[in-house]
Amino acid sequence: xxxxxxxxxxxxxxxxxxxxxxxxxxxxxxxxxxxxxxxxxxxxxxxxxxxxxxxxxxxxxxxxxxxxxxxxxxxxxxxxxxxxxxxxxxxxxxxxxxxxxxxxxxxxxxxxxxxxxxxxxxxxxxxxxxxxxxxxxxxxxxxxxxxxxxxxxxxxxxxxxxxxxxxxxxxxxxxxxxxxxxxxxxxxxxxxxxxxxxxxxxxxxxxxxxxxxxxxxxxxxxxxxxxxxxxxxxxxxxxxxxxxxxxxxxxxxxxxxxxxxxxxxxxxxxxxxxxxxxxxxxxxxxxxxxxxxxxxxxxxxxxxxxxxxxxxxxxxxxxxxxxxxxxxxxxxxxxxxxxxxxxxxxxxxxxxxxxxxxxxxxxxxxxxxxxxxxxxxxxxxxxxxxxxxxxxxxxxxxxxxxxxxxxxxxxxxxxxxxxxxxxxxxxxxxxxxxxxxxxxxxxxxxxxxxxxxxxxxxxxxxxxxxxxxxxxxxxxxxxxxxxxxxxxxxxxxxxxxxxxxxxxxxxxxxxxxxxxxxxxxxxxxxxxxxxxxxxxxxxxxxxxxxxxxxxxxxxxxxxxxxxxxxxxxxxxxxxxxxxxxxxxxxxxxxxxxxxxxxxxxxxxxxxxxxxxxxxxxxxxxxxxxxxxxxxxxxxxxxxxxxxxxxxxxxxxxxxxxxxxxxxxxxxxxxxxxxxxxxxxxxxxxxxxxxxxxxxxxxxxx
DNA sequence: AAGCTTAGACTTTTT
DNA sequence: GTCTAAGCTT
Numbered sequence: 001x002x003x004x005x006x007x008x009x010x011x012x013x014x015x016x017x018x019x020x021x022x023x024x025x026x027x028x029x030x031x032x033x034x035x036x037x038x039x040x041x042x043x044x045x046x047x048x049x050x051x052x053x054x055x056x057x058x059x060x061x062x063x064x065x066x067x068x069x070x071x072x073x074x075x076x077x078x079x080x081x082x083x084x085x086x087x088x089x090x091x092x093x094x095x096x097x098x099x100x101x102x103x104x105x106x107x108x109x110x111x112x113x114x115x116x117x118x119x120x121x122x123x124x125x126x127x128x129x130x131x132x133x134x135x136x137x138x139x140x141x142x143x144x145x146x147x148x149x150x151x152x153x154x155x156x157x158x159x160x161x162x163x164x165x166x167x168x169x170x171x172x173x174x175x176x177x178x179x180x181x182x183x184x185x186x187x188x189x190x191x192x193x194x195x196x197x198x199x200x201x202x203x204x205x206x207x208x209x210x211x212x213x214x215x216x217x218x219x220x221x222x223x224x225x226x227x228x229x230x231x232x233x234x235x236x237x238x239x240x241x242x243x244x245x246x247x248x249x250x251x252x253x254x255x256x257x258x259x260x261x262x263x264x265x266x267x268x269x270x271x272x273x274x275x276x277x278x279x280x281x282x283x284x285x286x287x288x289x290x291x292x293x294x295x296x297x298x299x300x301x302x303x304x305x306x307x308x309x310x311x312x313x314x315x316x317x318x319x320x321x322x323x324x325x326x327x328x329x330x331x332x333x334x335x336x337x338x339x340x341x342x343x344x345x346x347x348x349x350x351x352x353x354x355x356x357x358x359x360x361x362x363x364x365x366x367x368x369x370x371x372x373x374x375x376x377x378x379x380x381x382x383x384x385x386x387x388x389x390x391x392x393x394x395x396x397x398x399x400x401x402x403x404x405x406x407x408x409x410x411x412x413x414x415x416x417x418x419x420x421x422x423x424x425x426x427x428x429x430x431x432x433x434x435x436x437x438x439x440x441x442x443x444x445x446x447x448x449x450x451x452x453x454x455x456x457x458x459x460x461x462x463x464x465x466x467x468x469x470x471x472x473x474x475x476x477x478x479x480x481x482x483x484x485x486x487x488x489x490x491x492x493x494x495x496x497x498x499x500x501x502x503x504x505x506x507x508x509x510x511x512x513x514x515x516x517x518x519x520x521x522x523x524x525x526x527x528x529x530x531x532x533x534x535x536x537x538x539x540x541x542x543x544x545x546x547x548x549x550x551x552x553x554x555x556x557x558x559x560x561x562x563x564x565x566x567x568x569x570x571x572x573x574x575x576x577x578x579x580x581x582x583x584x585x586x587x588x589x590x591x592x593x594x595x596x597x598x599x600x601x602x603x604x605x606x607x608x609x610x611x612x613x614x615x616x617x618x619x620x621x622x623x624x625x626x627x628x629x630x631x632x633x634x635x636x637x638x639x640x641x642x643x644x645x646x647x648x649x650x651x652x653x654x655x656x657x658x659x660x661x662x663x664x665x666x667x668x669x670x671x672x673x674x675x676x677x678x679x680x681x682x683x684x685x686x687x688x689x690x691x692x693x694x695x696x697x698x699x700x701x
Numbered sequence: 702a703a704g705c706t707t708a709g710a711c712t713t714t715t716t
Numbered sequence: 717g718t719c720t721a722a723g724c725t726t
Contacts, residue, residue, distance in 0.1 A: 071715045100716045124716080148709090148722075202716050237715075271713070371712050376717085396714095434702045556716060577713050599712055606712095614713080637711065638717045 014053055014085070018046070025292040026050045030058060030229065033253055033286035035279055036261040039323045040308075040620035041299030041583065048233060048261050049078060052094070053085040055229060062086075062093040064228040066249065069098055070237055072557040074581075078233070099242050100124075100556060103205030110212055110219060117198060121415060123552040128399065129420050130201045131156045136442075137189045150182060158183045159190060163203035164273025166210070166241045196446070197419055206241045213248035224251045235262030235282070239273035243281070253286040264319050265312050266617050268577060270610045276317055297323045297620075299583050301331045304626050307665045308619045314664050315609045323620075331624040335662060335670055341377050341591070341634040348588050349381035351627065352571060355586055362388050366572040366584040368618050370597040374590065375573050377635075382571065392574040396558040402500055402511040403518055407554055409490035413474045414547045417451035429499035431463045470494065483546050487522035491515045525550050576618045587622035589615075592630040592659040615661045632656040 015023055025036045025047050038044035048067070056062055069075045075097050083091045097105075104122065111119025125133065135152040138145045158180065162172055169188035175181040194201065200208065213220040230250050232238065238246075238260075250256035264279055275281065283289045297305055305323045312318070338344040352365055367378055372393045382389045397403060405428045411421035423438050438452075445455045456464055470493065477489035491497055500511035529546055572584070591597055598611030619626060633656050634641050641656075 069715090074715085098716065103716095126716085127714085205716080234715080268713080269715075272715085373711075373717095430703075432702070436702085558716085575713065577715090580715090596712095601712070604712080610713095635717080 014050060014057065018050065019043075019296055021292055021294050021296065022047050022050070025294070026054050028259075028290050028292075030055055030060060031257045032290050033257055033288070034259045034290040034292065035235075035283060036259070036292050036294065037279075037319060037321055038261050038263055038294040039297060039321055040263065040266060040617070041297045042294035042323070043298065044233075044261055044263075044294065045074075045078065045081065047294065048231060049081045049085055051231065051259060052082060056086055056090060060228055062090050063095070064226060065231070066095040066102070066227060066229070067097075067231040067233070068102065068246070069096075069233040071559070072098055072101075073559055074233055075101075098556070099245060100202060100205045103209045103245065104552070104556070106209040106212065107200065107205060110216075111208075113216065113219075114208055114212060115195070118415075121548060122200060123548065124200050124202050124205055124555055125420065126399070126555050127156075127202070128404075130160075132420065133194060133197070133199075134159070134186065134190050137186060137193050141186070141189065145182070150179065155183045155186050159187045160203060161273060162187065163201075163207060164239045164241060166207065166244060168207075196449070199420070203241070206245050210241060210244050210248060213245075220248050220251070223249050224255050227256045230256055230258050232258070232260040233262070235260040236264050236267035236278060237262070237269045237272075237274045238278050240275060241273075243275075243278065247285070258282075258286060265315070265321070265613055266580065268580065268610060268614050268617060270607055276609070279319060293321045295321050295323055297325045299623050300325065300620055301327055301329060301333070301622075301624065301626075303330055303333045303669055304619055304622055307333070307669050308616050310666055310669075311612060311619070311661055311664045312616045315612055317609060329624075331622070331626070333626050333669065334628070335592075336627070336629040337658070338629060338631045339633065341374075341631045342381075344590055344629050344631045345377035345381040348378065348590060348627070348629065349385050349387060351588075352382070352387055352586075353385050355625075356387065360586060362569050362571045364585040365588075366574065366579065366582070366586070366621065367588045367590060368574060368576050368579050368621065369589070369591050370576060370599055370614070371591075372575055378573055378590070387571060388569060389571040389573055390568060392572060392578050397514070397517070397521075398554045398558050400511075400514055402496065402504075402514055405496055406487070406490045406494075406515055406518055407551070409474060409494055409496075410486065410547065411551055412471055413478050413486060413490075414545075414551055416453040416471060419445070419452045422452045425494075426467055429495055431467060433461075433463055433467075478547060483526050483550060484519065484523050486547070487519045491519060522550060525553065576614050579621050580617050583621055583623055585623045586625040587618075587627070589618045589626070589628045590630075591634070592628055592662055593634065594657040594659050596630075596634070597659055598661070612661060615659075628662070630658050630662070 015026065018026060022043055025034065028034050028051075036044070036047060038047065052065060052067060055065060067075075067078060069078065079091060079094075079096055082094065082096075095102075104124070107114070107116070108120050108122055111122055116122060131152050134156050135147070138147060138150070138152055138155070169184070169191055172184050172187065175184055194204075213223075227249060230246060232246065246258065247253075250258050260279075260282060262279070264276070267274055267276055267278075270276055283291070300308070300323075302325050305325055309322050336344075336347065338347060348367060352367075355365065356362065369375065369378075375391050375393065379389065379391065398407065405424060408421040408424040408428075411418045412425055416422070419442070423442070426433055426438065427435075441452050441455045445452045448455065456468070459465070473493060474486060474489050477493070478486040481488075497512050497515060500515070501508040504511050526546065529549070576589075594600070597615065598606060598608055600606045619628075
């Protein structure tokens with residue numbers, strides 16, 4: 001009796017504060033398959049976490065629940081929120097992680113069946129390394145390939161695409177186009193070489209897990225027996241191999257219920273193999289299937305929602321939903337046009353300055369654009385006004401050259417037979433051993449089925465001996481001084497710091513700064529490890545040694561290193577892709593020109609519906625102010641791109657014409673019409689999706 | 702083997 | 717305009 005008095009209020013608590021649709025989703029029968037269509041800002045994570053808490057409260061064993069996210073960030077956020085709902089102890093037992101970390105776990109456990117000699121050490125190559133491996137394959141290719149014409153990165157792109165679709169080399173049909181046919185052959189060679197070097201790429205984490213499940217039904221069964229419920233976040237971004245992965249775990253829903261949450265209108269990773277039709281496919285496989293729409297938005301103003309709804313309605317392929325809000329306030333919502341990109345940037349910076357004067361905090365403000373290159377003029381304009389900003393984009397921490405170099409030494413300490421790391425480390429800092437020599441070792445290693453490290457043992461060159469000696473010192477450093485001591489040694493004992501000061505000139509200081517940051521990242525990692533903050537996120541039931549875990553995190557959780565910028569008081573500049581899932585009181589969307597956003601490239605087929613979803617994502621980031629703009633001309637690759645230039649220059653084309661998406665917004669929603677240039681305002685939004693003509697046009701050229 | 706010069710490219714990027 | 721990477725020179 002007394003125990004029920006504890007349980008009952010808790011159950012009531014759990015549902016408090018949920019709206020009708022959220023509650024409906026949370027309390028669906030535990031064995032029901034469900035699709036939750038959760039629009040932007042409708043409480044998606046809330047539903048997901050409460051659903052899990054609800055299941056546990058109904059008596060489901062936490063260990064039989066798997067929740068899959070796409071990013072580590074989303075995983076840890078969910079973990080945190082679940083801690084608050086169900087307590088530390090229970091949250092600890094949940095299986096929660098990204099597709100890739102789950103796949104890695106499967107491979108580490110069962111990789112020996114697939115022929116991996118050291119599966120528990122497995123840690124995937126990042127994209128650059130995968131391309132490097134392909135480049136080596138291409139260089140060794142019988143027919144001979146001109147790497148200038150056939151670019152490794154392009155071929156890798158297509159191979160990755162095939163892999164995301166679940167196509168193994170022998171399943172790819174012969175290609176009509178010669179270059180693609182070459183890719184097909186390279187794919188097979190790439191896979192062979194990759195296996196020979198006992199490594200895997202990102203896609204393999206899922207692909208090989210699937211192969212294992214397919215060939216060893218008994219192993220699939222052991223997972224299926226343990227599990228009762230699988231939840232998937234951001235389901236719209238799931239690609240075919242990930243869906244197959246879920247099917248293996250759930251026995252295609254026959255024995256495990258599957259609860260997927262996402263928003264088809266926010267599917268913006270189609271170019272990475274995500275299937276726009278994934279919800280439909282899923283529902284076909286999981287009948288009967290519940291469908292709940294979360295449409296009440298808690299983020300945006302009603303004007304923004306009306307505009308966003310109007311735009312997204314132009315998409316043919318969507319399940320359909322309409323966001324609404326109870327909010328009564330109307331924030332500023334506007335569209336401006338400028339003569340060129342610099343003036344646009346200037347005006348945006350000016351408006352931000354005003355907002356700051358009026359008491360806004362820099363971190364409440366974001367500028368969003370379609371492509372990274374657009375950040376430059378904005379940065380300039382912000383610097384002039386001394387407005388603090390941060391650009392989120394470009395390379396992440398672990399992709400920087402100097403950090404990769406130091407990581408190569410860390411990796412060699414963990415495993416001297418890591419060829420990729422060996423070849424990188426021995427070349428930097430320079431020690432009189434060049435590409436030719438290394439290449440020679442490599443072929444020898446391949447011929448003997450050995451690693452470069454093994455081959456090099458017979459070398460008598462003093463430089464080689466010194467290098468091997470250095471590696472030994474690093475091992476000693478790790479043994480005696482732990483992860484942080486090793487990290488320090490990888491920067492200083494290796495003399496990487498000196499190397500970068502000498503060679504990188506201007507950037508030298510910055511490089512060393514990054515190397516120091518790497519050391520402190522190792523320190524933070526070590527601390528998290530000791531305080532128990534790691535094991536659950538990397539979902540390793542038997543965590544390996546700290547070094548391997550650290551290396552894996554560096555590859556698979558590139559965000560883990562950004563602890564310094566977290567609470568910075570800065571304006572955020574980022575691409576719309578990066579902004580997905582975030583929200584800001586003040587949002588500026590710039591560069592809304594036809595051709596730029598939507599991005600239209602003469603070389604690549606563009607997907608207008610996906611571009612439109614991207615625009616939809618951009619608009620729905622704003623909590624209060626949404627300010628959009630475009631420019632009549634823009635500097636592109638050092639050339640001016642205007643409406644005029646488009647006529648004779650097939651390369652650039654569309655500059656200066658407003659985005660078609662703007663014309664899809666009902667004109668009455670633009671309070672003041674289009675703001676032209678600095679202050680002049682037109683009575684109505686003339687010339688949206690068209691050229692600005694006539695006497696009006698003259699003024700701002 | 703290392704350093705300098707020039708040619709080309711250039712959406713988006715959760716892992 | 718700015719980057720990287722291949723290739724030529726020393």
